[in-house]
Amino acid sequence: MPLRRRLTVAFMLAVGVSAAALATGSYFLVRHNLLADSVDSSTRQARRNLDIAPTYLRDGTDALIAAYGRAEAGFLTVGIRRGRPFSSSLQAGVRQVPAGLRRIVARGDLGYERAAVAGKHYLVVGGPANGETELYFFFSEQGLRHDLALLRNILAGGVGILVLLAGFAGALLARQTLRPVGRASDAARSLAEGLLETRLPVEGRDEFGSWAQSFNEMAAALEAKIADLSVARARERRFTADVAHELRTPLTALVGEASLLAEHLDSMPPESRRPAELLVADVGRLRRLVEDLMEISRFDSGQESVHAESVELGALTAATVRARGWEERVRLEVDEVELTSDPRRLERIVANLVGNAVEHGGGEVAVRVGRDGGPFVEVADRGPGIPREHLPHLFERFYKADAARSGGGTGLGLAIAQENARLIGGRIEVWSEPDEGARFTLRL
Secondary structure, three states, X not given: OOHHHXXXXXXXXHHHHHHHHHHHHHHHHHHHHHHXXXXXXXXXXXXXXXXXXXXXXXXXXXXXXXXXXXXXXXXXXXXXXXXXXXXXXXXXXXXHOOHHHHHHHHOOOOEEEEEEXXXXXXXXXXXXXXXXXXXXXXXXXXXXXXXXHHHHHHHHHHHHHHHHHHHHHHHHHHHHHHHHHHHHHHHHHHHHXXXXXXXXOOOOOOHHHHHHHHHHHHHHHHHHHHHHHHHHHHHHHHHHHHHHHHHHHHHHHHHHHHHHHHHOOOOOOHHHHHHHHHHHHHHHHHHHHHHHHHHHHHHHHOOOXXXXXXXXXXXXXXXXXXXXXXXXXXXXXXXXXXXEEOHHHHHHHHHHHHHHHHHHOOOOEEEEEEOOOOOEEEEEEOOOOOOHHHHHHOOOOOOOOOHHHHOOOOOOHHHHHHHXXXXXXXXXXXXXXXXXXXXXXXXX
């Protein structure tokens, strides 16, 4: 549940519980007082009735009932004189008098008890009129019960209205309170998207104002740091490009001289042949390194482009293996897979992956081309494998897992392969376990 909704619900619960407790307490207090007032007034009236009863009882029970009727006191009278019951109304009789009240009156005391007669509420007050008569007066509390029910409904409705008002006020309060949090969230999202100039407005001197100021200071420091890193990165890229460019001219001369030297190796004396062979090999390594550096610098500068055309992936992979003389070391399992991509970059990726496996695999390399879940090229070897801690870094530039796998490579082959895969909309996945070999998969 969102925080704003939780705050609103919490505010509604707090107000609702408080209002319900206050309303309940008020209702029971008013109820107690009203019922107590009803008892006081009814018992006073009953005492007056009992005081005048002996005067009228000399003329009979009818005279007593008639006297009570003339008083218009609003009560019903039920009595027992010499064992014979009498009543002023058909609604109430001796049977409606509570048994507990009759026992109290039988002891000669004045008592009261509430009872329901024909669905109406009465307060029954009774007492002895003389030694041979018991009188019971039924005072209606129907109006009092109606007033209490009306009060209860009003209080319940008031609690409901207060809860609704609390929900509305809580929503406004939560919205107002969490507005700075929402702005901070949007600002953080903008920073994550690269809008480093994002700042929060500083409003007031409360905690949110201090928070906004701290956020702005953090954003300014982050912007400055990233600007410094961008400058350093651009300087590094420019340095790499400049070094590679400056090496091309002398390297071209070295390659020509090394080629000339390679043509005369057979005519050299044995003591000069070995140093010459080493020189030719080192010039070849230097040439590959400069070419890789040039390609990396083009990736960094965004100068590389994609020239897409229809390609048969299986045929391209087989041709790449044959062109480099790897047929005896590579076992091909090729399906026909037609797709639209850049054949030059595909060839570069396949050559880097297969060449890496041939150099470090230590045995036959299996290359499989298929369309299981999308076009893919899988290159697997049965070499010593790569420790798990090195797997996340394999595609970093100049990274070599260990000295045993360094060989004569530049440490840029996998990085260049991954950059090419990214350019044509693919990715390279790697799996490896020590002593179980490694498997690189290009997925397009």
